[in-house]
């Protein structure tokens with residue numbers, strides 16, 4: 001069989017570059033190119049995508065939205081933007097969730113999950129599916145991200161000569177409380193209501209730590225029950241690991257950049273000694289399992305290749 005023709009639309013952006021680098025090292029692919037003059041021309045982009053077997057969209061939402069109607073139905077698309085995460089006909093590319101790995105085999109439209117959303121959905125979706133968290137629950141989530149999460153513009157802002165002292169400290173943002181990841185957080189977990197979510201960007205390049213307090217007493221469950229349900233759900237998954245209850249921290253600390261450079265996600269199940277308070281924490285790289293790594297994992301599954309090929313574990 002010949003090589004798969006692959007195109008990365010937005011290959012000079014933060015997410016696109018990480019995908020392009022990973023593909024360049026592999027010999028199963030012929031990487032299609034677009035000229036500098038054409039790379040923001042929607043018709044020229046669509047023409048290259050329509051020549052490909054599979055294309056990644058690594059673009060702002062509007063640029064992703066404008067090209068999709070011009071594409072052949074059978075060309076396989078992995079969109080890393082927020083544009084299609086809850087759109088009908090699109091598979092939500094978190095392969096570890098039940099049914100998704102199978103759906104990816106034939107999917108032609110796949111939305112790569114949002115980075116903060118991944119950190120929330122990975123521990124919460126299984127617990128809702130199992131009835132441990134009721135669909136009517138109102139959850140809270142705080143999620144730390146490195147500044148690469150804001151793409152080229154934010155990277156340039158943090159890496160330029162520093163005049164704005166605010167950048168020296170962690171900065172909660174999205175304080176109007178309607179972050180763009182809320183719709184997928186509710187839709188994919190099955191919760192009736194999106195969580196109360198505050199993201200925080202801080203002065204380090206990459207890494208995400210998503211923290212979800214669980215009121216186990218109100219839920220009528222125990223911390224060991226929550227931890228074993230998650231361990232069982234993710235048992236055998238190559239890219240997601242669940243730590244046993246109260247284990248895995250570094251002397252009580254968990255640095256948000258601990259998994260920077262990796263494509264894996266780790267879930268920590270932490271509780272106080274009598275098990276009345278619990279925090280679920282997802283740790284991963286916003287550019288790994290939070291975007292580019294997740295996109296490559298989905299591509300491998302869509303093309304029937306080894307799931308972890310080219311990924312950092």
Ligand SMILES: NC(=O)C1=CN([C@@H]2O[C@H](COP(=O)(O)OP(=O)(O)OC[C@H]3O[C@@H](n4cnc5c(N)ncnc54)[C@H](OP(=O)(O)O)[C@@H]3O)[C@@H](O)[C@H]2O)C=CC1
Pocket residue numbers: 009010011012013014015016039040041057058059060061063080081082113114115148149150151152153286287290291
């Ligand atoms: N960074 C992260 O951690 C994550 C990012 N994402 C999502 O991935 C997508 C890409 O983000 P990211 O890589 O961070 O962003 P960047 O800003 O780093 O890159 C975006 C790229 O898109 C190009 N571009 C902008 N407008 C157009 C257009 N109209 N047509 C073609 N190309 C265009 C830009 O070109 P130019 O080089 O000229 O600016 C740039 O190369 C976004 O939707 C983002 O929300 C998702 C999860 C995590």
Ligand SMILES: CC(=O)N[C@@H](CCC(=O)OP(=O)(O)O)C(=O)O
Pocket residue numbers: 080081082113114115116145146147148149150154180181199201
């Ligand atoms: C620091 C920062 O701004 N991070 C971005 C998240 C990354 C991103 O672009 O979101 P998508 O995954 O939906 O594409 C944000 O919170 O909007």
